[in-house]
Amino acid sequence: MKERNNKIDFREKKDQLIAKLLSKYPSLFRKWVHHSKFIEFSDSPWTQFDSDISKCRLALVTTGGVHLMSQKPFNMKDPAGDPTFREIPVDTLPADLTITHNYYDHADADKDVNIVFPIERVKELKQSGEIGDVNYRHFSFMGHIMHHHIKTLMKETAPQVAAALKSDKVNIVILTPA
Amino acid sequence: MGLIQRAVEAAGIATISISLSREISQKVLPPRAVYPGFPLGHPIAFPGETFRQKQVLRLLLKYLKKIDSPGTIAELDLTESDDHSVIRDISAFN
Structure with missing residues (x-):
């Protein structure tokens, strides 16, 4: 052992x-x-966007391995990664967040989480009236997802997050890798 | 991350992402992406650069409206000459 x-x-x-x-x-x-090797596609899904951004509700999705310190860290022991996600409430303070992700150097993101998960910046865009609303929850994955976990991501966890955002009546999702 | 973006877009929500690799994005084909030229670990610029971080978000919102063809990756160079010293600093290995 x-x-x-x-x-x-x-x-x-x-x-x-x-x-x-x-x-x-x-x-x-x-x-x-x-x-x-990466999965290759020849086309993209498409949702037409012609709304007034200042009236839209926005949510963030990151694959930077961000999570609340009180949440279970992403699994770093499985070489194929971890296809699960963490829900991050909008009122979370940066000091309550941490990063579990061994596949990029997050020394800078540890200093300022906004460079991978710009939660404070989108709230400022709401304050200035540039967007209508910031959703009450956001989602985080750990971007190292390989082999059998890709199927779990595509069939289970990514659709779960998509359905949650849809039920929240989110109009815009900004996604940040790391 | 492109796989998650594709799932959200397929659910009927307009999405836009930062691309840190043109080659990955050209394969995974997210519906809309902006390639800013920032290094790994820095999709929304650098620590403490609050104005620049917000400008990157404003650009994403601009391209959300502007891109009208699925799978478009807008290639912008948002880097500055001293950006890379931040991560090339030897202290990164301490």
């Missing part, structure tokens, strides 16, 4: 080191992308 835990610790440290290198060197990140 101890040996297994050591292996997991080593792999997590390796993931964090690779993340720092990919974040630090954009050219290395581009090479990594080029040699990685």
Whole structure:
């Protein structure tokens, strides 16, 4: 058991080191992308948008691994990632948030969570009347989702979030990767 | 993240995202995306840059209206010459 835990610790440290290198060197990140496999599509879903933005309700979805400190952290022990999500209430203070994500360097986002989850900025856009409303809840995933977890994301967790946002009568969703 | 965006758009909500990789976005084809040229971990610019963060959001809202063809990735260069020093600083490895 101890040996297994050591292996997991080593792999997590390796993931964090690779993340720092990919974040630090954009050219290395581009090479990594080029040699990685992604699901490919030939078309996109489409919802026509011709509303008055100043009357719209907006929600955020991030894959930056953001969550409340009181919530269960994303699973860093599974090499295939974690397809679950966390719901973040709109009145959450940045000090109550943390990031669990070993696949990008979040040192800067730890200093200011708005660079991956711009919750304070969208509230300011509401105050200035540029958007109509900020939804009462937002959603966060951990963007490292591979192998069998992709099916769970596509068939279960992403549609669950989409349905929740639809039931909240959200008109605009801004998504931020990390 | 494009997979989640596709699910939300398919549910009937207009979406727009930041792309940190043109190559990934060209494969996953999110309905609407803006590629700002920011590095990994910085979709909405850099820590403490509140005005610039808000400007990035305003640009996203502008392109939400402007993009009229599914799968469009608007390529903008929002970077400044001293941006990368933030992450190239050796302290990132401490």
